[in-house]
Amino acid sequence: MSYLSTVNFFEDRAFVDKWLYRIRTGELDLSWMNASTEKVKPRPENPRRGLIYRDINLGSYGVEAIPEKVRSNRSYAPRGAELPPGLPDAQAWVSRKSELWAHNTDGYYEEAVTRQWNASTDIPWDHLQGVELPEATGKALAQLMTFLTEVEMIATDTPAMWLPRLNSDFVEVKAFIAAQTMDEARHTEVFRKRALTTGYGLMQASPMNEMALKHLRDADSFSEMSVALHLVGEGNVLTLFRFSEYLSPTDVDKKIFRLVMQDEARHVGYGMQHFKWVLEHYPQKREILHSHLDEAENISFAAGAATELTEAFIILAGGGLKSENIAQGVRITTAFQLKQMQEHFERLEKCGMPERKSVDRSKLFAMFEMGKAAAAEAGIKF
Amino acid sequence: MPNPPIKPGADAPRLYQRRVFRQSKWEKRERLYLLVHDRGKYLMSIKFPSLDYFTALKREMALEQERFKRLGFIDTTFGIGVSQNGSWRNFVLVFEVFELKEVQEVSELNLGQLDFAIVGENNVWREMIENIKRHGQADTAHDLNTLTHFGEALQVRYAEPEGHDKLYRFMESIQEFFDLSSKLEVSF
Numbered sequence: 001m002s003y004l005s006t007v008n009f010f011e012d013r014a015f016v017d018k019w020l021y022r023i024r025t026g027e028l029d030l031s032w033m034n035a036s037t038e039k040v041k042p043r044p045e046n047p048r049r050g051l052i053y054r055d056i057n058l059g060s061y062g063v064e065a066i067p068e069k070v071r072s073n074r075s076y077a078p079r080g081a082e083l084p085p086g087l088p089d090a091q092a093w094v095s096r097k098s099e100l101w102a103h104n105t106d107g108y109y110e111e112a113v114t115r116q117w118n119a120s121t122d123i124p125w126d127h128l129q130g131v132e133l134p135e136a137t138g139k140a141l142a143q144l145m146t147f148l149t150e151v152e153m154i155a156t157d158t159p160a161m162w163l164p165r166l167n168s169d170f171v172e173v174k175a176f177i178a179a180q181t182m183d184e185a186r187h188t189e190v191f192r193k194r195a196l197t198t199g200y201g202l203m204q205a206s207p208m209n210e211m212a213l214k215h216l217r218d219a220d221s222f223s224e225m226s227v228a229l230h231l232v233g234e235g236n237v238l239t240l241f242r243f244s245e246y247l248s249p250t251d252v253d254k255k256i257f258r259l260v261m262q263d264e265a266r267h268v269g270y271g272m273q274h275f276k277w278v279l280e281h282y283p284q285k286r287e288i289l290h291s292h293l294d295e296a297e298n299i300s301f302a303a304g305a306a307t308e309l310t311e312a313f314i315i316l317a318g319g320g321l322k323s324e325n326i327a328q329g330v331r332i333t334t335a336f337q338l339k340q341m342q343e344h345f346e347r348l349e350k351c352g353m354p355e356r357k358s359v360d361r362s363k364l365f366a367m368f369e370m371g372k373a374a375a376a377e378a379g380i381k382f
Numbered sequence: 383m384p385n386p387p388i389k390p391g392a393d394a395p396r397l398y399q400r401r402v403f404r405q406s407k408w409e410k411r412e413r414l415y416l417l418v419h420d421r422g423k424y425l426m427s428i429k430f431p432s433l434d435y436f437t438a439l440k441r442e443m444a445l446e447q448e449r450f451k452r453l454g455f456i457d458t459t460f461g462i463g464v465s466q467n468g469s470w471r472n473f474v475l476v477f478e479v480f481e482l483k484e485v486q487e488v489s490e491l492n493l494g495q496l497d498f499a500i501v502g503e504n505n506v507w508r509e510m511i512e513n514i515k516r517h518g519q520a521d522t523a524h525d526l527n528t529l530t531h532f533g534e535a536l537q538v539r540y541a542e543p544e545g546h547d548k549l550y551r552f553m554e555s556i557q558e559f560f561d562l563s564s565k566l567e568v569s570f
Contacts, residue, residue, distance in 0.1 A: 048480065242527055
């Protein structure tokens with residue numbers, strides 16, 4: 001057992017006597033009724049939305065009441081509750097607001113709650129009846145789905161493992177991260193189901209991608225995890241989902257990618273807002289985040305170019321294995337890879353890190369410049 | 383294709399503030415809609431591009447509240463630009479909670495005040511709308527992500543990447559909003 005109570009209550013005479021005394025006499029203590037907490041009367045600002053987190057952002061319960069360094073609450077006491085002596089130390093790793101906060105976190109959470117969907121019933125699986133994809137396209141789609149299932153499994157694990165590490169005063173962030181975990185679990189489910197419904201089953205796991213994914217999981221701080229997961233990883237995956245939707249051979253695949261891209265774009269939104277927040281409120285972190293980005297960009301570049309992923313894209317984009325298909329597939333896949341990099345640097349610039357758009361600062365940017373030149377020479381627009 | 387009348391800066395005139403949406407205009411639009419729509423049947427076709435077209439979609443969306451509630455909150459303001467013979471018709475759509483709250487025709491799209499804008503030639507929009515009418519929803523070659531993906535058919539313009547990402551955060555709602563065209567009789 002990793003945790004033992006500091007008291008053995010079964011052998012604590014005073015505790016047992018008090019319990020028996022109350023049963024015998026009905027005498028109540030009622031001291032909790034005098035909790036010195038703020039009394040408020042929240043109401044929905046817009047009844048169409050219902051009572052949302054923003055409506056209860058009041059006084060000592062509000063987000064403005066959270067100090068930069070949360071020293072008073074190290075337990076699971078809800079923010080704004082009275083903290084009596086004896087609350088255990090839950091040993092949160094993150095008790096500094098700037099290390100996890102983001103503008104509109106509550107809004108992203110509320111949006112996540114209303115935009116949940118069901119991988120079993122919201123996808124028109126019955127439309128796949130009688131659909132036979134050509135072998136090369138079918139196998140390429142199954143390989144893409146295998147890769148995405150791998151991606152989403154680690155995207156489920158990573159936010160989930162940070163949940164108990166976040167101080168309970170940051171309830172809105174915890175709620176958002178919990179919702180993200182659910183989103184990613186659903187993505188794992190839908191991609192696994194689609195892989196099997198291709199008729200080719202799951203294809204090959206990707207060592208290069210798993211190495212990249214492991215980097216997301218093993219970050220030293222929440223901010224580093226967030227920049228690698230929400231900004232780099234999910235930013236790239238958002239572009240990938242849009243690209244995959246574009247290439248989708250059936251309306252079932254289109255629907256899947258439209259629904260997953262909604263969730264992914266929401267995660268990217270939180271990631272951007274957090275990145276902005278940490279750079280503004282904890283400027284000492286800038287160099288650490290630069291350093292983490294150096295590695296995140298290194299492995300995302302390698303993962304994006306992994307054979308088992310790139311070749312599946314080329315076949316899907318070109319529509320087959322004939323030389324003209326491959327030529328077309330290479331053009332579209334190159335355009336996609338450059339778009340991914342372009343949008344990555346756009347996001348970093350918007351968040352307050354424009355200096356990465358320099359070949360001296362970012363090796364990925366140097367690759368982007370090289371790739372653009374090569375694409376221009378080959379007449380590829382993106 | 384020539385550039386659409388789009389202002390990229392945040393300093394451009396504030397065209398889309400609420401004060402421009404006068405109630406009388408809305409009442410007029412609603413009355414017009416009732417003239418063309420009777421118990422689920424359209425008595426006359428609606429021209430595209432026009433404010434009437436988007437007002438009709440607004441009405442259809444309101445009639446399908448349960449479906450759009452199921453899709454979730456949609457909070458975004460975006461522009462639509464339609465080019466024909468070198469001139470542009472531009473519209474601003476304001477979505478809030480579960481519905482299209484306001485729609486307005488404007489002389490130019492101010493990207494500083496929009497999350498994003500989708501712009502393109504009238505013939506591309508026409509093909510999309512006719513495809514939706516034929517199939518009840520856009521087929522795999524005519525959904526918005528496909529048409530905008532490489533900017534060859536329709537283009538997505540934006541000033542801020544966060545605004546751009548909203549197209550994808552609300553993609554299913556936006557697609558199903560346009561799929562409501564299947565319920566309209568549209569002329570071009």
